[in-house]
Amino acid sequence: MNDKEILIKNAMQNIKVPEDRLESIIDDAFYETSKPKKNKRKKWLIPTIAAAVLLIGLFTATLSASPVLANYMAQVPVIGNVFSIFAEEEEGLIQYERFSDDVKLTQSSNGITISIDKAVYDGTNVTFTYTVTANKELDDSAYLTGFPQLLEGEGPAGSMDWKLAEGSLIGINTIPHLDEEAAQVNVLWEPKSLYTDGGEIEGDWKFEFAVDQLKTDPIILDEINSEGGVSIHFTEVTFTDVAVNVAYQQLVEPALLEIWEAVEVELMAADDLGNVYLVPYNGGTTYAGARTREDFSWTATMRGLDPLATSLTFYPFGHVSRMEEGKEPESIRIEFDALEINMLEGTYQIIEDPEFPVYDEEEEEKR
């Protein structure tokens, strides 16, 4: 979940819900429709009941970071296991548990204790886990507001994912930052509040910590595949202990944009054992010297590579689309030649007109 998702969720959550009236409408609807059918349904009168009031918690902030607190948090069963818990539902996270470093920073404010658990930086993404506990069990509406950022970055960016585990809130934050040269990056996170449907508790938490980069050995690529006025330029792929990161550019012919509006080039991958992987992108940026507004540099990260695989093939595809008001949106799919990486030798080759692998539909639905 990224910052915009959270903003949208917040905006929606801020709409007050007249729960009692909604309950009445549903109950009345079932009552009315259980009666013998009338020729004409009457327009209902909405009952006027006071709207539910969102309680905002206002407390005095008390910040503490003591050994007693650390000991208390150490007894919370989910601490230290956040990656493992998420790994039950999401492939490829178990390696993060193994290769991440302990952070173990704990702060408490207004009865809410936040603990940063583990962190890892693989040259493309900083990923860290946290746990939130309160005086009482949290429900599944709970989440933290306030986006983390890197001191080396340019403002908040990235994604946040969270869930409830044994009455505590646990989460994984990911911040993209492509820089193989950086031996270390510094995370700054000041959560603003703990939101729940029952109220929002503001607090005074501030975390700053450094994360060392895993040893990486990028394979420099320089391969351009073109199709239908769009080119993909593979620039680099890195196999780390936790993930596979790939960097590429999409380059668009200016003439194409006289007809079409938007271009998105994405990847999927398959290994030599027949496993198929999604390769979601972390985000893209425009770059100096770009010829068109649709020229972007992307990074994408793939998790859960089978450790027995010896080669990995990336299958690039794209969508070219346009949306004109008053007309049906249109889009066409483009498929490019594939790029096979020999992981043992660190070499690569183009596979022309490949047959695209099919990703397991059930797995895709879970995304």
Next chain:
Amino acid sequence: MQHDEEVITAAIEGDRIALQQLLKSEKERLYRMAYTYVKNEDDALEVFQQTVLQAIESVHQVKEPYYFSTWLVRICINKALAFLKNNKKLVYMDEVEDRNLENSTTADVAERLDVSSALDSLPEKFKTALMLRYYQDFTVKQIAIVMECPEGTVKTTLHRGLAMLKKDLKGVYADERQRDFN
């Protein structure tokens, strides 16, 4: 929202208590969706009521239990859009763009911070796609079904919607894609 498949199947097969239970668990999401279109409580309740009635009348038409939530949200959106049209409250694209242009020069920081205002200023299809993805947590495939368009179009609509949102909220947060469509 994930529901017990057995409960949905029972509802489709005519179990009214099962359907009542499902609608109650979806009521907040449906109401909030309705509210984002009509902008006031009374009208949102009206749309919600119409959605519930439609759901009761046509639940037997749901073919796949998995798509129950998708089907329900689609009813809600259609009811909201019909309500706006019938009450002539629909804002057309040209007006939105004009308003955006004005806003981009006069809006102060506080206004820009208001993501709900930014969402409101988006053309309907972008707003719908963003809410389905980021509030309802629908997959691209589910959104494609609700919006009746190809999945590739959904992706582009989402990305462009985010970019427009970013433009409205310029300076408030960084968009990792840093995309500018102008």
